[in-house]
Amino acid sequence: MQENLFSTKAIYIIDSSAIILLRQFYPKDIFDPLHNKICDILRLGKVVILDLVFDEIKKETDLYKLFKSVVPKDKRLNYGDYVDTTQDILLKYYDGHGGTHNLRADPHIIGCAKIENLTVVTEELSSGLNTTSMPYVCNSEGIPCISFVDFLRKEKVKLD
Numbered sequence: 001m002q003e004n005l006f007s008t009k010a011i012y013i014i015d016s017s018a019i020i021l022l023r024q025f026y027p028k029d030i031f032d033p034l035h036n037k038i039c040d041i042l043r044l045g046k047v048v049i050l051d052l053v054f055d056e057i058k059k060e061t062d063l064y065k066l067f068k069s070v071v072p073k074d075k076r077l078n079y080g081d082y083v084d085t086t087q088d089i090l091l092k093y094y095d096g097h098g099g100t101h102n103l104r105a106d107p108h109i110i111g112c113a114k115i116e117n118l119t120v121v122t123e124e125l126s127s128g129l130n131t132t133s134m135p136y137v138c139n140s141e142g143i144p145c146i147s148f149v150d151f152l153r154k155e156k157v158k159l160d
Helices: 016-025 030-043 050-055 061-070 081-096 104-114 135-142 148-154
Strands: 012-014 047-050 119-121
Touching: 012 016, 012 104, 016 050, 016 061, 016 135, 030 061, 030 119, 047 050, 047 104, 050 061, 050 104, 081 104, 081 135, 104 119, 119 148
Parallel strands: 012 047, 012 119
Antiparallel strands: none
16 A cells, blocks of 8 residues: 555556667666656656556566566556457457557557556557557547657656
8 A cells, every 4th residue: 555655646658669769779878867767757656557568578678677666566557457448449440450460569558548548658650551550549539649758858857
């Protein structure tokens, strides 16, 4: 119970692409202050992460361990809790569009964001032609969707 004492309302749900971007373009040995500020945001409970995203980042061992250690347990969500909404999203945007077999966490993240009123943080790009991209589906569903850099801007993360 004490774990929730300092936790705030979640605002964001993060996709594995944004987490992997952190390692690829903002390595800890160069951007240590950035990593520390992100950890603070995670500890506060502003970000939720689906179990499927944890599964996707397991091969990124250092990030997996970091996120598992700083994300409060009540902010680690089970995709199964959002399966009805996810199913609707799958039927509407993915089935019949040739992308369903390649899906992992994306529709589950969108379903969770819709139910929990969260902003999706992803590095997936949207083009008007790709009707299965996370930004396209989020936009169609009225769900805010931002990039990792926009997440840093919204949280006023600056490296001094």
